[in-house]
Amino acid sequence: MIRRPRNRRRADHEVVRAGELLQPAGPEALEVHARTLAIGGHLASTMVVTGYPAEVSPGWLAPLLAFPGHLDIALHIEPVPNLVAAAGLKKQRARLESGRRGAFDKGHLDNPEVEAAAADAADLAYRIARGEGKLFHVGLYMTVHASDEETLAEQVAAVKAVAESLLMTVAPTTYRALPGWLTTLPLGIDMLKIRRTFDTAALAACYPFASPELPAPADAAGAGAGAGSQVLYGLNAVSGAPVLWDRFGCDNYNSVTLARSGAGKSYLAKLELLRLLFTGVTASVVDPENEYVRLAETVGGTVVALGADGVRLNPFDLPCHGEAGGEDVLTRRVLFLHRFLAVLFGAEVKGAEEAVLDRALLATYARVGITADARTWTRTPPVLADLAEVLGEDGSEVAAGLVERLTPYVTGSHACVFNGHSTVSTAGHLVVFALRQLPEEVKAPAMLLALDAIWRQVTDAGRGGKHLVIVDEAWLLMRDEAGARFLFRMAKAARKNWTGLVVITQDADDVLASPLGRAVVANAATQILLRQAPQAIDTISASFRLSHGEREFLLSAGRGEALLLAGERRKVALISVAAPGEHEIITTDPGELAAQQWTEDTDPDLAVDHDLGEETWNQ
CATH class of the missing domain: 1.10.8.730 (Helicase, Ruva Protein; domain 3)
Known part of the structure; x- marks a missing residue:
């Protein structure tokens, strides 16, 4: 039921259209006021952005996404045909030029605002003519929800404060509360059509695909070593915004991951590895617990099971x-x-x-x-x-x-x-050295032997492209001085061979207590900390210069929650997320694996093909 406001008559066709939109899944009743709506048991108020800042940086709208209340944000985009855009810019430039000449003939001084507008219009016109950009009509709307009028007023004022801090001008949708609310629903319909014209660069900056706490490396989006290898690490633990990171766009491509057992460190490493493979990065893994074997079999990689019959280096x-x-x-x-x-x-x-x-x-x-x-x-x-x-x-x-x-x-x-x-080949787009069959006494020398085989592949003069070397459970090697020294040499020289070294360990003392271990950490531009044990948190806090809040976050973090550090001022708390297909490949939870195996055994039609083959993967 939709009730009309007493203080304003509304067109019948607008009410009918609203009723048609809400009929499939709308609320039982709506009460429409001048600036608010009563939607079922709560209130809502919609605001529209009417003014934008002159200059913005990528991800500049992220503070709105981090708003702690219930806030719906809708960004409506309509492309402008190039012919229409060119004609409009021509008229705009003519008006600006006419105003400049008229002021000059009257002896007036130059108007800086007019001069800047004329220069921007000329630059935009040339970029559109060269095909380097397009124009778009953009509308940005925000609907605030609350349980009562007093709370709604407070929330609206807080949203306005955040918007004004971003140098935006917002206005309420007075006497258009219903169309405003419908505009922010996921229907793709803009019933207000209060828009501004954006070019491609300005519109791209509006997308929240960057975290303000962890800006992307300077060369990650352009040409160079880091181009094309930016991957999704997870969601910002505070705002829910995507956190993307490009290790190959940093000063060096190494990373170190420290966490207690069961915190999800290997899960996060496998998730990044799987997504980097899609970008064309090749990889080698030293896997003491056979956690990467299913992943390698799925993507057509090579598994070198040292300790198995006839497998030797x-x-x-x-x-x-x-x-x-x-x-x-x-x-x-x-x-x-x-x-x-x-x-x-x-x-x-x-x-x-x-x-x-x-x-x-x-x-x-x-x-x-x-x-x-x-x-x-x-x-x-x-x-x-x-x-x-x-x-x-x-x-x-x-x-x-x-x-x-x-x-x-x-x-x-x-x-x-x-x-x-040697009886096996160590070449391929993904090579996993599985060491689980070896006794603990010889795992360290076997890891060193596997790393040596990897290093010979990395330094091969005929190899091209980016490469990732993952050393899981690195504490097995770091406890021996000779092994730690070899790992340190790899960390120092990996960048020269377009290679990133990933060191993963659950024993922080073995890494941070020795000079070689601290040197390995110092040569890692990307550092990932997951949940830490109380016995190790003091060492971790001192080594990585964590604040009290970051320290408490690591002590209480759930599985998959991590702190990503890339320098003292570039930190972000994130939650790793995987698609169902990705999770099925990389999980090592015994319960999930047992359930999956039972499903495949009882119903072969539901079995998942974990051996796609290299040819299928490349396609």
Whole structure:
């Protein structure tokens, strides 16, 4: 039922049209007043924006979206044909020029406002003529809802204050409350038609696809390294506005993610990875818990399950190319083997042991014909058993001790993992090194071996495009000094190879307590903090210079709620969100996986194809 206001007669056709619009899903009754509506059990008042600021920045309307009350905002856009726009601008320029000449003939001074308007009109006319922009008729309307008249008046005044702080002029829809409310409904109908003309750039700035707390990098939207890789991280925890971020538009492309177990750190990393794949970014993942395997199988990636039968990477493999700058590949490989064996042994190799091991490594390569001559680097490399044999022939007590330490990995229980030639390829748009089948004692050296294989792919001179390297559960590697040093080297050199390093860990002390760990964090332009344990919050707060509010947010954050930091003044609290299809691919919740498996087993028609294949993914 729609009641007419007593103080104003309304056209019958307008009431009939309103009734037709509300008939499918409208309220039971409306009471129309001069400036307010009684809609069911609450009141509403609509305002229209009649004046706009001269200059704005992207996302400038975000403060309105962050309004804590019940506020509906509608932006109606109607494109203006180029011929009509050109004709209108021509008339406008003629009027402005006529006014300027008339004032000049009368001896008046230049009017700065007229001069600025004439210059803007000329610039806009030329841009439209070159096809660099268009004109649009834009109407911006806001409807405030409240439970009673007093609260409604307070809310209307608060919205006006926010609008005026943005240098906007608003006016109530006096005697047009019903059309105003209908205009802000999701019907796509503008019944007020109070509009202003915007060009493409001004209209784009009105869209709330940027967070005022976390502005996008300067070159993220333009050409350069960051172009085309901006992805949705989630929604602003305060305003609900989308939070988009481009790691490849920052000073470096690295990130560090710290959170307690179960806070959703791997979920957020997989969500970003999935969305970056759509932009053409390739990726490699070191996955100690097989959390990325379903994702890789879905998108046609490669899974290297170290520890499975017949799956092995040879630590003696040489890069298939000479490194940049003519460096000695053999020398670089021997240095890596020193670091790898230190992680394998669980202790640094120093003094006499280091000297004996260095001679043995060079002799092991020499036995298969690999020397400092670059022409020999393509020959079949040796294996770990060859090194043990050379050390055994040395005859010294130090060499004998090294042989004993190598025995478990040459002829013992772990020989199938490290002793032998490589049996898998590490090339592809997404390669996941799954390490769950390995015992905890050898996960750290296996992670280092996987990172080395990734680094050889990253530094390949023939590779092109952006690449992402994800190291999950990095604390397994950071607790060893040699492993932490290798990760630090990757963090320093990744940017030179158009690569971003993602370090994810649940143990903040292993990262922040050591100088190398702090250096890895310092070389990460993007830092993500999820829920923290009370025992670790003091260390986190001091290291990242968090405010009291940010500290409390991390202590009480729910699953998926995170604090994204990119410098001291660029912070935003967000909630990660995934589409149903994305969630089905990346979730590792045991209950959800069990329910999904039961559905597929009981009804094969509902089964999801998790092996799309690389060809389908690329299409």
